[in-house]
Amino acid sequence: MTFNRRKFIAVGTAAAATLSAPAVLADGHGKPRVVVIGGGSGGATAARYIAKDSKGAITVTLVEPSRSYFTCYFSNLYIGGFTDLEDISHTYGTLAAKYGINVVHDWAVDVDRDSKTVSLAGGAVLPYDKLILSPGIDFVEDAVPGWSVAAQNKMPHAYKAGSQSELLKAQIMAMPEGGRFAMVAPPNPYRCPPGPYERISMVAHVLKQMNPTAKILVADPKPKFSKQALFEEGWQRHYGGMVERIGPDFGGENVSVDTEAMTIDIDGMVENVDVCNVIPAQKAGRIADMAGVTEGNWAPVNAADMSSKADPDVHVLGDAAAQGDMPKSGFAANSQAKVCAMAVRGALTDSKVFPAKFTNTCWSLIAEDDGVKVGATYEATEEKIAKVDGFISQTGEDAATRKATFEESVGWYAGITTDMFD
Incomplete structure (x- = not known):
């Protein structure tokens, strides 16, 4: 779609x-x-x-x-x-x-x-x-040993949209049958907390259609991440067996890459990959x-x-x-x-x-018509912008609710870009 x-x-x-x-x-x-x-x-x-x-x-x-x-x-x-x-x-x-x-x-x-x-x-x-x-x-220099901005065309970050997004998509489309996509996820804090995991969902969506025996490996330095239960439920439902995440308990915070050899080293275990999406600190x-x-x-x-x-x-x-x-x-x-x-x-x-009053909502797409969201309202205090209350999509929601959430995100995109540029 x-x-x-x-x-x-x-x-x-x-x-x-x-x-x-x-x-x-x-x-x-x-x-x-x-x-x-x-x-x-x-x-x-x-x-x-x-x-x-x-x-x-x-x-x-x-x-x-x-x-x-x-x-x-x-x-x-x-x-x-x-x-x-x-x-x-x-x-x-x-x-x-x-x-x-x-x-x-x-x-x-x-x-x-x-x-x-x-x-x-x-x-x-x-x-x-x-x-x-x-x-x-x-990006923080040397955040991922072996990676630098100079090597971003071999292992794209695609966390500044445009040409990097085009490059990463082209690499995914060119993966060999049964190939392997790897992501090095960033440590907190970083731009768009659910972003890396929505990306995993979108990569899985593409591979399921064109390369269903391919695998996805995520090396993650964080013990938990935004909307984790929702993403993990969605990965199991839509892409069962395709996505493997290695968190810090299993070496996800001790990662280096070799951009020439196209390998990722996770706590001493070297993995050959076909595409590597490095999102640094x-x-x-x-x-x-x-x-x-x-x-x-x-x-x-x-x-x-x-x-x-x-x-x-x-x-x-x-x-x-x-x-x-x-x-x-x-x-x-x-x-x-x-x-x-x-x-x-x-x-x-x-x-x-x-x-001053502040609001935020972050939508994510897990699969076609399977949208989820998280958000909150905030107020200004002398110390900081402080959260007042929040909401999040629930696991087990019906298809109509998830479709409506995705459609809501499309409307939001139209609204915010109008608010910025028109």
Whole structure:
């Protein structure tokens, strides 16, 4: 079952805008300036809401190197054959044309918090009154011995969607009959807690159709994982005997790989594999570290407005933020962005700011029409974003409930991408 683009969302046809650096720097109206780095679920949402709700009172510049943004959420469905790559690709033309956002396709290479400026790879320097960082993730060097970003084409991570997703899918499709797919799962915390296990489900879905004697091996450093009972029930129901997971009790936290030999070593046991999906330990996108707002791998923030604990004029959203109880997800980043946008607009225009509230839901597809979800609501405390209550799908649910859950996720995808880009 493949969902074409029209079934997902009617995406605007405006072309992506790229402004030259000198034009971005000019502002003769004395308006307050907001620079947003990162055009994903956090950054694009924050830029859109600040520009829209301030009605032109704030100059908003969005810095994003990619002209097309591929959502990590639903990229597993592309691997599973339930959607096309173009369905998860989005551009920035509407943000520029409709909301007057200066969209700059360049790399941010430095932040000077003293002078309140952002330097771009192309040479431009952007001044700001408020800076919003939403850079997503980077990978921890040497997290998996034998693997590096330089070797990602041999053992793809596919945890930044787009070309890596295409590559991993092509490798899966080229597996020999009865071959072996391996995943090295990441340690906590990481982007999208159910994501690796939805990916296993989608790989199993493909292999069941085209290569039913193939096997899947998961080396996992965690004793447990998000929606574990739901995934394990689903794997047994749909893909019985295909998936084997090795947790830390059996060596799953002592793993190395050989990208040339295509082997994975699990606590001294060397396994030959045909495809190896390595998802390393993660950290905040590099610009957060360059801005000096990280502690360890992540950037601590104040829950009420997502401002950095190192600098009240810098805000950090989404995967990069150390904020408390919320998972690192696209839904969470979008929710945090709305709180941040309201707080930034209030600070710069003296408009009303309401108390921060946050929500999150993560959907996963296990097999065709077999969707599950987990979610919660949160509130801002002085210490962190704190969970208030939550919900999760139950094992043993009927087919109609699971189908409705999947259809709900398709509607959510259309809604969140509209909220970000339209």
